[in-house]
Amino acid sequence: MTHESPSHPPDASGLSVRSGEVIDITKKRSAGQPDDRDPGTTLMVDGPEPSGPGFLARRRSAKRRAVVPTWLKSPGEFTATLRWAGGYAGHLAAYHAIRTPLYVGKLAVYAPAGAARFTGNTLRWATDTEGAPVRAAAVIREDAGEYLRLSRQRDGRVRLRTLILLLGGALGLGTTLALYVLAPAWLLTMAALLVTLALGRLGTPADAPVATRAVELPKVQRLTSDIVLRALASLSISQINQAVAKGRDGFVFTAPITRDGPGWRAEGDLPFGVTVSDVMDAEPVAIPEGLSVEEALDNYFLRYRWPWFPVVDAAQRFKGLLVRESADQVPEVSRSTSRVGDLVEPDPGSLHISLDAPLDALLGNEALRRLGAVMAVDADGRLCGVITAEQVGRALRGGDV
Secondary structure: OOOOOOOOOEOOOOOEOOOOOOOOHHHHHHOOOOOOOOOOOOOOOOOOOOOOOOHHHHHHHOOOOOOOOHHHHOHHHHHHHHHHHHHHHHHHHHHHHHOHHHHHHHHHHHHHHHHHHHHHHHHHHHOOHHHHHHHHHHHHOOOHHHHHHHHHHHHHHHHHHHHHHHHHHHHHHHHHHHHHHHOOHHHHHHHHHHHHHHHHHHHOOOOOOOOOOOOOOOOOOOOOHHHHHHHHHHOOOHHHHHHHHOOOOOOEEOOOOEEEOOEEEOOEEOOOOOEHHHHOEOOOOOEEOOOEHHHHHHHHHHHHOOOEEEEEOOOOEEEEEEEHHHHHOOOHHHOOOOEHHHOOEEOOOOOEEEOOOEHHHHHOOHHHHHOOEEEEEOOOOEEEEEEEHHHHHHHHHOOOO
């Protein structure tokens, strides 16, 4: 049982009222740190890093790469791979075999140029032409001692190289005469052909290769981190520029750059705050799904000249795309009664992106690469913006993000 002091009777609510010091909370707050904490200490507001799985646990959950490739373990895939490799090699051999006379003719045409280039390179080597700029620099500096030393060095090189050239010429001439007298006709023909082909290869222009490609492969420049950073810098994204100006990284790579289909894939983190809503066009042009095909063609496709439009329902929820080709395929007599909703290309999930999604998710979106645009929707699926390549560039250049 609790007994209250008579000098502090309970109030109307039954709670005891005791006398005490009255404190002005405004003055107490402005006074600074509480009395029970040293003003010189730093208040730690972040907790410790959460402890994750240990070394063994991470190794157990890691994905192991196959020791032996799958196509080697499967007889069917192995046979298919061998069949493909044989067909590929056969195609290359047949392609170049048919064009061999053309290749030989090209090399024969380039042979005189190759002979002239070989003669010029040999004479320049024998006369030590590569040392001429160094000797000229010594003359400009009026350094007589250096010039005399370089001149003696050149004289020695020229004598040695001239001797090598004479010996090589005599050996070559003797070999040629011996082949002409002793070798059969087919060997002489083969030797002359080989010399002609070698001179033709030497005289082939760098921008006019003799052989053409039998298989056309996609030519994609190898993506490097420098290219990615220069591309992001050219977009003039304010958050990236501010991060770089403060000494932080404007883009942090989270994975190595790898091949992705015909191109390359780079993954990384952009500065906080750069989201889809920062770069989108907040006034999208969309077609209601209840509109007739005739009205869609007249009021949208013929007016804006776009190849497709987003389609929304009565609640402005994004339903998919209406492509011009699909609308044109509807017979003219049925366009006034056919509805846009019947021709909508449904959204497989890649045509839209959340408003709050980071900008790196927008840059890697499949629909942005394929169609050149992505629909921005809110949490309820309502269309709030359209992002095309032109709109992204205009928004970023204008410093809207």
